[in-house]
Structures are given as C-alpha cells and as structure tokens.
Amino acid sequence: MRIDYLSDMGPLLLNLMLAIPFVGALLVLAAARRSRSAAAWTAAAVMASGLVALVPLLPATLSGDVLTTRIPWLPEWGLDIALRLDGLGLLFTLLILGIGLLIILYAAYYMPAYDRLGRFYALLLAFAGGMLGVVLAENTILMLVFWEITSLTSFLLIAYKYEAFDARIAARMALAVTGGGGLALLAGLLLLGNIAGSFELTVILAKGDVIRAHPYYPVVLVLVLLGAFTKSGQFPFHFWLPNAMAAPTPVSAYLHSATMVKAGVFLLARLYPVLSGTELWLVLVGSTGAVTFAYGAYVAILKHDFKGLLAYSTISHLGLITLLFGLDTPMSAVAALFHIINHAIFKASLFMAAGIIDHECGTRDMRRINGMFKYMPWTATLGILAAGSMAGVPLLNGFLSKEMFFTETVGHFAFQGYATWLLPAFATVAGVFSVAYSARFVHDVFFNGEPVDLPKTPHEPPRWMRFPVEILVGLVLIVGLLPQIAVGSILQAAAGAVLPSGVPEFKLAVWHGWNLPLAMSLAAFGLGLTYYWRRQYLFGLHEKYAPKIASPVAFERVYRDAGRLASWLLRVIDTRSLQRYLATLVVFVCLLGVWAWMSLPGRPLTGPLPSTPVDGAAIAALAGLLVGAVGTVVWHRQRLVAVIFLSVVGLVVSFAFIRFKAPDLALTQLSVEVVTIVLLLLSLRFLPGEVTARSSSLRKLRDGGLALVGGAGVAALTYAMLTRPFETISGYHLANAYTGGGGTNVVNVILVDFRGFDTLGEIAVLAMAALGLHALVDGLRLKPYAESAKRDADRHPVMLAEMMRPLLPLALAVSVYILLRGHNLPGGGFIAGLIAAVAFMLQYLASGIDFAAARMRFDYMRILGAGLLIATATGLASWLFDRPFMTSTFGYVHPPMIEKFELASAMVFDIGVFLVVVASILLALSELGTLSRRELIAKSSSREES
Amino acid sequence: MIVDIVISLLILVGATFALVGSIGLARLPDFFTRLHGPTKATTLGVGSVVIASLIHSGAATGGVSLRELAISLFLFITAPVSAHLLAKAALKTRANRSAKP
Amino acid sequence: MSHLPILPVLIPFLTAGLLLATHGMGTGFKRAVSSISVVALVVVSLLLLIESGDGSIRAYRLGDWPAPFGIVLVTDRLAAIMVTLTAMLAAAALLTALSGTDTEGRHFHVFFHLQIAGLNGAFLTGDLFNLFVFFEILLLASYALLAHGGGVTRTRAGLAYVVLNLAGSALFLIALGLTYGTLGTLNMADLARVLPMVAFGDQALVRTTLALLVAVFVLKAALLPLGFWLPHVYTAATLPVAVLFVIMTKVGIYALLRVSTIGFVTAPFTADLLQPWLAWLAIGTIALGSIGALAAARLSVVVANIVMISSGTLLLGVAAGGVNAYAAMLYYLVNTTVVTAGLFLLADRVSRQRGAVADFFEKGPRMAGILATGGAYLILAVAASGVPPLSGFLGKIMVMQSLQETSTAVGAWAAMLLSGFVVALVLARAASRFFWEPGLPDEEASTPEPVRQISSNTGSTDAALSGMIACAIVIVLGAAPISDYMRATADQLARPAGYVEAILGDSPAIRRERRP
Amino acid sequence: MLNFVIPVALAMLAIAMGLNLLRLVKGPSTPDRILALDTLTINTIAVVMLIGITASSAAYFEAALLIAMMGFIGTVALCKFLLGGDIIE
C-alpha cells in the first residue's frame, strides 16, 4: 500500500528533483543578500532535499524498475519534459547530489570571506541541475538542453574569478570545446531520433538493431562521440580541462569528479545499448580511450602544478573509462561504471585536499611545496589514501576497477593470435604512468624535504573544511574493502540499464587470487615507482624537446587568427563598394533569369501574335531615343550635356505615351520631367562632373558587357511579352469606370478609386521624399563647384522675370482646369499639382529665391499634412456608410440656371493629392534653393568681416 | 471639302516652316544665326498647325472650339524668353571661352 | 463591418499626417501623439492576432471593389503575426527614441510612423503592385530614418543602401510589368488561379518573370551575393532605427513566403522555382553572416550579422517549403526578431556606458551594474546563439528538423550549427570584454562621456530592453502555444486554396478580356 | 485628302526632328544643344497636334498644351545654369 503510494508519487518526485536545483539557485541568490552562511545552508539544503526526494525512489530503481514521466511540451518537434530514472540515472544522480553536497560544504570554508557566495552557489546549483537533467532525461533533446546548460553554467563557473585572464580564457575555451561538441551531439541526437522515429529513450533504446543497421549509423555515432569526447576531455579535445582549473577549487573538484567530464561518459553509457556492438564503436571509442588514457597519464607527471597533475590524471582516468566502454564486452562496461564511481570518489577528495594545501601554502607548485605531512598530517593521510586509490593500490577502491580493467584486456576478442599480448601490455604501460604520477603527487607534496619559500606557514585546515574529504576517503576505504556491500546493488542496477540484454554475473571482491591481472598490477607498481625515481631525467628531456605552448595563449591566438582570417575574407568578398554591389546584382539577376528560362526547354521566344506594322513616327522616336540614351552615356561626364540628352529621352518617352494612347501618362511624364531637370540642375551646382574618379577601360568594358547583357535580357523578355496575347482583368475597369466610379477617364478612376490605395501610398512617398530631402539639406553647407561659381551680373534677366509673371496666373488656371476635368478627361490631381508647382517654380527661376520665397509664405509641411489628411479623410468618410475604406461615391447636381455637373468623393481625394504634390515639390525646390542662399549669405558675411 | 483643303494647306505650310526652321538650325554657320531657325517653327509652323487643328475640331464637332489657341498663347509668351536666354547664355559661354586661354 | 484589417496601416498613416499638419508643435506634443498611436497599434495588432487565431482569412476590399479588380487587404495568421511583431518593435523603438534620439534630426516621428504604415501595408496587402507601393513607403522612410542623426558614416551607408534599393525597385517594376503583361492580374490570389492555366509556350516567360520577382525579395532579405549592404546599414543607423530595421529584412522573406505559397506551388512549371539555388545561397548567407560576426570589431556589427544569419536561416525554411518548415521558420522568426532587437538595445547600452570605446571590443571602462546588464546580455546572447534552453535553441531544432528531408540538409545543418557556434563564441568574447575584464585605470575610465547620449533619460531605453527580454522569455515559456499558432499558420500557408477562396470565392465570375 | 497630307507633313516633321538631333549631337557649344532640344520640343507639339487631327480626338490637346507650357522651362533652367551655375538664385 505504502509502496504504491510512493510509486504514484514517483513522477512528481522526479520532476521535483530536477526543479529543485534551479529553484534553489534563485533561493540562494535571495539568501545571499542575508548572509554568507545563509547562502551556504540554503545551497546545502537544496542539494540535500534532492537526495531526500530520491530516497523513496531508491528501492524500485535498485530492483531494476525504470520510472518515466512525461509532460508534453512541443510534441510535434519531439521535445517534451520527459524524465527517466533507471539504474544508470540513479548512479549518476547520487554522485551529482552527494558529491555536490560535500562540495557546497567545502566551498563555504574554501571561498574567501569577502565573497557573499550568492552567485557562486546559484551557478553551482544551476550547473548541478543541468547535470541532473542530463542523467534524468528521457527525451534526448531535453537531454541536450541540459547538456548545454552544463556547458553554459560551467562557462560561468570557470570564469568565476573573471578578473584573471586565465579564468576568462579557460571559460571560453571550455565553452568552445564542450559547447561545440554539444552542437555535434545535437545533430547526432536529431538524426538518431529521426532513425528511431522518436526522441524518447525508451523507444530509441529498444531499436538498437535498426539503428546500427541504418546507413546513417556511422554519422550518428561520430556526432554523438564528438559530444561525448569533448565533454569528457578525450584526446584531442582534452585541452580545455586542465585550463578549467582556473576555476575555484570546489568547482574543479566538482567538474573533474562527479560532473561535467562524467556527462561525457554518461552519454557513452546511456547510448551503449544502441550504439555499441559494432566494429566502428570498438575502433573509435576504444582507440580514443586508449590514447587519452596513456596520454593523460604520461603528461600528468610532468606538471609541477599539482592541480595540473590532477587534471591530467582526470583526463587519463576518463580515457580509461572510455576505453572500457570501447572494449565492448559486458564486463568491461560494468568495470567502466564501477570506475566512474571510484574515480568520482577519489578525485573529489584529491581535489579538495589539493585545495586545502593550496589554501594553506598559497601556491600549487610542487617544486616549492614539500613535506606537508609534517605540517598537516591528517590532511596528508587523507590525500595519500586518495592518491593510492588513484594509483590502484590494493584495498582501496581504485584498485578494484583497475583490476577489472586488466582482466578485460586479457584475451580481448579484438586481439587474437599473435596480438593477444598487445592490449595487456599497453594497459600495463599506461598503468606504469598512473602509478608514477600518483607517486609524484604523494612524495613530492607530502614528503621530499622542506618547503621552499612559501608565502605563509601551512597548518591543518578548519575541522569542517576537512570533513568532506574525510567522508570521501572513508568511502574510498569502504568501497575498497567491502565493494559488494557498498556498491554492489547500485552497480548491478546501473549495469542493468547499460546492458539490457543481460548483466554478466559479477562479484566484487578484494581478492581474486593470483592471476595475470594481479601480475600486471604488480609490474605497473614496480615500474611506476622506478619511473618516478628516474623522473629528473624525464623532466630534462621534456624541458628540452616538448613544445612550449601555453594553451590559453594558443587558444586566444587561434581565435584571433580566425578573426583575422574572417576579416580578410570579408574584405575580399565585401569591398564595401556600391559599384560592386550593383554589378553583383546585375549578374545575379541575369543568371537567375537565364536559368529560369533555360530550365524549361522548348519554349519559343517569339509568341504567336502577328507584329504591328512599323510607322515613321516610331522610327523617328527610336532615333531620338538612341541619340538621347547613347548621348547621355557618352557625355555623362559633361554634366550639363548629359542633362540635355536625358531630356531628349524624356521627351521621346512622353511622345511614345502620346502615340500609344496614354495622354495621362504623357502629361505626367512631361511635368515630372521638367521638375526633374530643375532638380538636377540645382544639384549640379554642387556636384562636379566625373573629374576625380575615372574608370579603367577594363572596368568600362566589364560594365558595358553587363549593361548589354542586362539590356538584352530585358529586351528579350519584353519582346516575348509583346508578341503574346494575354487575358486581363482590366476589361472590368473599362466597363465599370463610368457606372461604378463616375468618371470617363478610366486611368484617373483607377488612380483615385479602383486603386486609390496605391495613390494614397504614392503621395506618402512623395511627401516623405520632400521631407527627407528637407531633413538632409537642413544645415548642410556646400561649396559650389568652381566653374559654376562665376555668375552673370544680370542674375534675373528682366525679360524672363517680366514674362513669367503673367504666366503664373494663367498656368494656375490651366492647373485648375486639369484638376477639375481629370475624372473624365486626361488630367487629375497629380498633373494639376505638378503644373501648379511648376508655375510657382518658374517664379523661383525667373526672379530668384529671395523674390519668390518672400511671396510664397506657405507652410509646406502643414500643406503636406493637410493633403495627406484630406485624402485619408475622404477614404474614411465611407465608414459612416458602413463601407470599406475609400469606397467612393458620386452624384450629379443640377442647380438652377447651370447645367448639371458631377460631384464625386474621388475629386476631394484628388484635391488631397494635388496639395501633397504642390507642397512636396515646392518644399524640395525651396530647400535645394536655400543651399545656394546659405552659401551666399556665408560668403557675404565673411566678406563683411574682412 | 473646302475645310479639308484649308486644313491641308495649313498643315503643309506648318510642316514646311517647321522643316525650314530645323534646316536653319542644322545648316546656319554660327549659334546666333541658328537661333533664328526655331522661331520660325514656333510662330508660323506650329501656328499653322494650331489653326488647322482648330478648324478641324470645330468642323468635327460642328461648333466653335478655340482651345488650340491656348497653345499658341503659351508659345508666344515663352518662345521669345527662350531665345533671349539662349542668346545670353551663348554670349556668356563665348565670353568664358575667350577669357580662358 | 469590421475595419480592423486596415487600422494597422491607417493609424500610423493618420498619425504621420497629423504630425505634419501640426508640425510647429513642441517635442512633447509629438511624443505624446506618437506614443498614443503606437499604443493603439499594439492593441489593434493584438486584436488582429486574436481574430485571425480562429483560422479565418478575411479580405478587406478597399473601395468596396471586388477582389482582383480593386486592392484587398488580407488578414490571416501570418499577416497578423507580422503586424504584431512590427507593433512590438515599434513600441521598443519608440521607447528608445524617446530618450532623445528623436530630436537629433527632423521629422523623426513622421518617418517613423510612415515606416510602420509601409511595413504593415506590405504585410497586409493581397495585391502585388500595392506591395510595391508599400515597399517604397517603407524604403523611403527607412532611407530617411537611416540618415536621421546625420554624419558621414550614415550618409555613405545610406547612399549605397538607397541606390541598391532603387535598382531593386526598378527590378520589382520590371517583374510587375511582365507579370501583368503575361498573366493579366496583380492580385496574388488571382495569380494562383491563373498560373495553372498558363499555356505551354508562355511558361518560360512566366517562370522568368516570377524569378525576377524572387530576385527582388531576396535582395531585400539580404541573400548571399546581394546582402553585403545589411551589416553596414544596420550598424550605421541610430538605435531606434536599427531596432525597427530588424523587421526590414523580414519583409523580403515574408513577401517571398507569400508569393511562393500562394503562387508558385500552384503550377508545376513554377513549383521548383526556388530549387535548389535558394537553399545553397541561404547557406552561404549564414556563412557570410558568421564570417562577418567573427570579423566584427564591435557588438552592433555582430548583431547586424546575426540578423543576416537569421535571414539565411529563414530563407532555408522558405526554400524547403511544407508545413513543418513554415511552422519552424515562423517560430524562429519571432524569436530572432525579438532577440536581435534586444541585442541592438543592449549594444547601445554598452556603448553609452563605455564612452569613447563604445561597443568596440577594446579595453574600456568596465560596465556598471553587471548583474542587470550582464544578466540581460546573457539571456539575449543565449537566445541569439541558439544555445539551450532559450527560444533560439527551440527555433533552431525546429528548423533543423524541418529541413531534415531536404537535399541540402547536410549543408543547412552544418551552417546552422556552425553559425550558432561562432555567434556563441563571439558573444562570449564580447561578454568577457565588456563585463569581466578589469577596466581601465580610473583616470582613463572617466574619459568624456558618450557621444550618443543626448539626454540623461535612458529609462525608456531600459524599459524597451526589459520588454524585449520579457518577450524573449515569453517565447520560451509560451513555446507550446506559440508553436501551435505557428503550426496552424503554416497549415494555412500550405493550403493556398483557402486563401484564394477567401479572396476570390464570392466574387462574381472573373471576366477576363483578351488583349490585344 | 487629309489622309494623304498628314503622312507627308509627319514625314517632313520627322526630317526636321532628325535635323534637330543632328545639331544636338554635333553641338558644338552647349547653347547649341539646348537650342536643338528646344526646337525638338516645339516640333513635337506639331507632331502631337497632327496625331490629334488624325485621331479626331480631343485627348491630345492637353499634351500639346503642356509641352508648350513646360517645354521651355527646361530651356530656361539650362540657360540659367550656363549663366550662373545657379538657376534659382
């Protein structure tokens, strides 16, 4: 009854266990405001409560049950909050929470008193939460989420002492390697999920055969292994790990023992049922583990910094664990799990002990630290025991798993025949190194004479600082002496999760009798001590030949070189040249167009329409166009001449509009043309021709080629279009313009009614252009181009001035005429506005800006606003009649004595358009005109001064 | 019919003078003599066509339409101004050129 | 009848008109009008989002003309999403501007509102030529906003931006002219009806025409060989403008998405128009953005390059097509828009605090208030680089999964993973510089204060930043409902028949006239 | 009759315009070119009116009117630029 109740509680507890550290992190931040110890107690309580939450789940999990929970989150993307507690998860959870609790305790004493610890504990808890998430995730994407949370939080933890260069670099290095590995893992897990059809581990783990047989298996394997190896510090991704000891010692102790690096091997264990059992696994995992095992051990002894030594020993032991998984026998997997436990215990205690020594001595250099046994015998004893375990001394836990390793190397299935001895020999040699660096740690720190020049006198640390170490060393002994009782059941449960097809019978015992593995152990011991004894020779060799690369510097250099390379690349591909951008655009569009056409073979360029007969006017117009366009190009360096030729083009285009029955367009084009010319001439005063910048002839050739290709493309498309008939909706406009829009000029009805919304946008563009110009020119000071500066004495020829005055009212009358009739005949607000603006503009031209501006005291901005509002309000009026925006209405009025005439809301709209056009153009022109006046005033005032 | 003949004559006269003006523009030796060409096109050339059009549209609608006169009005106002400014500009350009070397 | 669909355009438009008509009034008045308008805009867009949430597609017929003949505004889920995003960015940008940048040049508020009107119009219109008009509105407003505040850099960047876009506009018009000249319509829904009926001999012409249209959109979206302008322009703009610009590249992507979902897929000869080049170039765009981020000497340039990377990623989604890809890219889009806007705000905050060295990765005075600013930075950086657990990661795995079956999956995955990696490293280094590295000695640290800080009132900028961070967090916490909305949106997109039916369904039979 | 006369007149005007273009290209001075443009514009008025007569349509009148009204502004502006480099000061 009670059990059932608990198992119902299981999912809740599981979710709770995962939430606790994250919520706890926030609590700690709050507690730290109160006091340092409050922070410590809160943090400890958080970890402990995680353990407490685990207790009810223990029996079932130990008996092999798998507890899963699932809160759907993004099911269609395969991401749910799905958790799982099995033997493997339990093993790691215990390590994470148990050692985490000890670390918190230890840190409370270790961390300097000025540190309020809020940030520290919060990060540490969040990191622990991330680790828990990794080991408890049922959903692989969720696992990855937590995986990267550990990368992120470890980044922040390593950089905890961020004032130090080493810490900052080490943090970024760790992020680069482990975060990068995480990305590979992400790809691997996504693929894996795709193959399995689910991201749930339960499903994935059941599909090992399918996965191993899948063509993507090698890819998945490599990607997942990249994740695992980077995280667990396997060669050649190991380098971040030694640098990570820039973190405060409690962090290092945690990262190196129970977490972070263990996440990597956890992953190997987690996916062992799915990914192992192939030759590729054997080769990749086995060889990586072997190389890392040996390399870490070899380098460790060379480190004078004892934290460095320990770091490399971590690499080596993680290599060993990886190698064990790689050996791919059931027993080796068990050994791997066992060694995970053992390594966590002894490495945590070693780091804590090392932290105490560092704390007491103020240095970590073993060449200066000597004879610590004398100063702190109790701590030294603890350290020696832990180091013994690391070396694999019998009766200590490390010995047991190492012995299992040696056993598995003997007669391994991959090494048959004459190669049988290879693996045991390798294991023994690696063992020799392990013994040697352990020996160095013990002898060089605790014995080896007197300390050299220490900043302070070491003594035993506070009682409670040592306490966590005592607990752990106690475990080293307990597991070492009574392995089956201490860890037998949990190992069994964990192995059950890793080896679903059956856990081999194993008995953890201290004594297995005289056998080859024991002989290997003894040999390793003897040779290892000898090796340590002859170390000076080795150090000499190392000093002489080993490359001296400090990895933080190297990392920063690589990063910088990458940055430089990127800058260089960017400079090559992006010259920040508009000319290049434009040329690229032309090339791109041409290629895309050609591809689009060519990819549908068999379509002719010429369509079925018979061609329209050519007439003389067309040929004359073409001649004009040719002269105009080519002239503009040829004389583009002579500014004024180019403008003249451009005007010819404008004239011809207007003429073409007339010729092909578009009077409205012709009117608009003609008026716009005039304003454009005036605008260009206004600017030409300040813009030199192409005097300074000349293109090389090669460039001209290239541009000419591009232009011809582009022009030919457009011509071809136009030709293809013109020679084909098409079916259009515009019949509707022709049919409904008068009956529905109340106007006979269909173009105008389209502009103010059918597509009045376009026109509303268009006047906004015009208004903005003028305003933008105003904003740009505002306060701008320009020197006129030298040649244009000489001005004629007779600035405003009297003939011009006098004749333009009568023209103004007459042109305004024409403008009104065009405005009023636009709905029915060519014209409308645009053209009328342009005419009115030009009429006023003429006054500028004829009599100068002073004269004109004095007489045109309009507030253009207000007129612009009014025009926009009138046009919009006309559109809004239809809301009163419950019609959509811009629904027009019209009617015929017949006052007495006067013939009936039409009133249309569209006409009001057109008045808005009219106002905007007039105000925009006049604003633009008067602003450009102000430029010269500004310059003139400046000149005259400077003349007065001198 | 008579209307047609009148219109045709006017059109031909107009075209002829426009052509003559442009021949002058192309042919005459210096800027100031060339300046005289366009005035022909303006006044008599376009003037004739305007009257032709006027008669034509009047005949077509059966009423009197004087709209085309507006064209001539504007041309008469603007053409002398153009010529004047062109002449001034040419004088200025010439002065600049002679002052330069 | 409901006039809701036009309000997102009308409100800013009227505001601009009002501000112009009353242009003599003081700064306070302008700010008040501007703020009220933006608040109204936010409300309206949320209403639109809710209204469209029922899956209905509504056509608002301007001038009460039936669909292919007049212009229609179309509100569906996608449009509502884009309009809402715009409103949110507008709110952030305005808040930022209120701290003083709005008075650095002329007519800021007018341009600001017209820019919004242009954006919303582009998102809402169902007519291709009207789309062009709104493109021009938003572009011209962006030109003016870019120039706002003055200075050589802005002018130079502006010149390139303006000319390039004018060339793009010319191309747009060519494409539109050819579209009309071959298909006889400009209405997007009508396009979907007409496309399948194109005669065999005309197919190459139509296909090429649409290819030109695509070229226009990818230019705006800053696709690889055309996108070099983006970092320069975004970096040159003043802060509020940069924030608003974040949505600008999305307009091109939106347009491409619209046109391809409604139009291209309906006819076999255009169905493969984006294949396979778009995906490869999108991958290249991501690579280019990554290179740019790695080469960047300052935070704002990194952010601009992140915009580029996200553009590439979104285009990958467009290229892939299908419900999954659309759903994924839409979630990603919301995230990247909010986050990059937030990062721009943050880059500004960094600049303001560090004085002369601004947001350059150089030694300078250390940031004050590390916990707040650093925390904000951490959240945004994590979300931007796609590191779990924030929305960037969710977006990334969605997009990656949705691309799984495409022929370019390997390249796309590699590009997305590596770009995230690069961005994470670069942002980590920036964090190290800004927040961790010991500052300069005191006398150097107190160098003359920031150039950009006009008024000391930066509270509103901070509010904008907080808002963006809140949004970023909401996007994670609300991932499930948001993702559902996006999936429903993608469903809607993948069934163009619904769109066509909603726009043209009850129109009188479309009588087409044969020309000539 | 008009059917015969108008093409002839158009041809004459086309020749005239061709001659204008010739002057435009030859120059030699800028005023020459402006003058050529001005003449071209005025000849265009005649052509437009002839087209109007041919089509018997009133729709061409405004175009001719506008060319008459606006055409010379370009000339004025160009000349003023030559005179002082500054056309509205």
Next chain:
Amino acid sequence: MEFLVSAAIGLLTASGLYLILRPTTFSVVLGLTLLSYAVNALIFFGGRLGASAPPLILPGTDGHADPLPQALVLTAIVIGFGMTAYLVALALKAKGESGNDHVDAGEER
C-alpha cells in the same frame, strides 16, 4: 513594331545599367532615371501596342488602350520622381560631408 519597342526598352535599360555602374553619384542618378524610363515603358507596353483610342469612355469610341498599366506607370513615375529627388539630396549631402562625389569609399573605379 514589337521588335522596335523591345529594342528601345533594352537600349534604355543598357544605358541605365552602364551609368549606374559609374563611380560618381551624378552618373548614378542619370542611370537610375534612364532605368526608370525603361521600366515605365515596359509596364506601359504590357498593355500591348495595338490600341486605337485612349482609355477614355467617350461616346463612340472603342479599342481603348489598357488602362491598368497606365495607372501603374503613373504611380511608378511619381514614386520614381520622389526617389530621385531624395537621392539627389543624399548625393549632395555625401558631397558636403566627404568632399567628393564618389559613390563609395571603396577601391572600385
């Protein structure tokens, strides 16, 4: 006629493209103006050539030209004008600030 019209549009496009690739702002302005002529003509002729009357619904007329492209071109002309005006001002501003009228600071010439 179709061929001539296409050739003319192609010619305008080519001239415009060549000019926008020149290094001075003024050339670019000229080029864009030419380009917009080409574009407007293209849209306009999208309504085809053979119309016999302008799109005015006057009694007794038929064979009206397609009004829709005409309306589009009208919009395009005005927008193009606005853009040109702005670009000219921007070119002036660039000239005023950096003393030259080169389109960019880059090496391309």
Next chain:
Amino acid sequence: MTLFPRVLPQPTITLGIMGLWMVLAPSASLGNLLLAVILGVSIPWITRSFWPDRPYLARPLTGIVLFVRVVGDIIVASWEVARLVVGPLDRLKPAFIDVPIEIDDPFVATLLASIVSLTPGTVSVDIDRAAGILNVHALNVADEAEMIAAIKRRYEAPLKRVFGC
C-alpha cells in the same frame, strides 16, 4: 476705386484668365462662365504679391491693331527668312544692332523685345534698361538704320500708346 484694386488687383489678368478658361472649357455654358469669374477673381488675388506694379491697358483697340500687324509681319518675314535659310549662306549678313528704346516700364519693354523675337529674322538678345537699349541680333542686315527705325515705328510707338507710357 479703393475697393476695386483690392478685389481685382489685376483686371487685365482677370480678363486673361477668364478668356483662357472660356477657350479651354468644353462649352460656353453659364456654369463655365461662373467658374471663369471665380477663377478670374481668385487667382489674381492669390498671386497678387507677384505683381509689384500694374501695367494699365490704356488703349485696348490699338493693342488689337498691333497684334494684327505683328501677325502679318510674322507671315511676311517668314517667307523672306525661309528663302535666306534655304538659299546660299554667303548672302547672309548677320549682325548685332542696338535699338535705342524709350520705354521705362520693364513689362512693356519686355513685350517689345518679345515682338521683335517673334518676328522672324530678329532675336532680342538683351534689354539694357539703364542705357535704354534693346540689343537685337538680325539674320540679315541690309540697312541697320532702317531696321532700327522700323522696329521703333512699327512696334515701339504703338506699344507706348497701348500702355499709355
């Protein structure tokens, strides 16, 4: 008399606008006449500041006579000039001539210059009001004094009478 100029600052222009409107208007209806009046009053009023001084039409009839004469001269001179242009060019004797003028009013002087320009064969190059000289370029100058006298007689004198100056 004080009210009149305020309402109708430019009666001539008012007439001109009304005339132009009636010419442009599709029909000479009452409605159009009403519009013509409205415009004829309002436009001069809007643009009144552009007219610092008001030329006063003293003798409109003389003006009409002058107009007819100018048109006639244009026709006659056109033939002569056409012959010159098409014929051999060495017969041309182009020259600048200075015509002394007695008109002070700039507008009237401008009118004179315009008439000179409109008649084929002569182009007004410059008005030097200070020196009282109209600078004219003539295509073919046979007798300079005669040409000056003709201009003064045929155009300047009637113009002075028309505007009462």
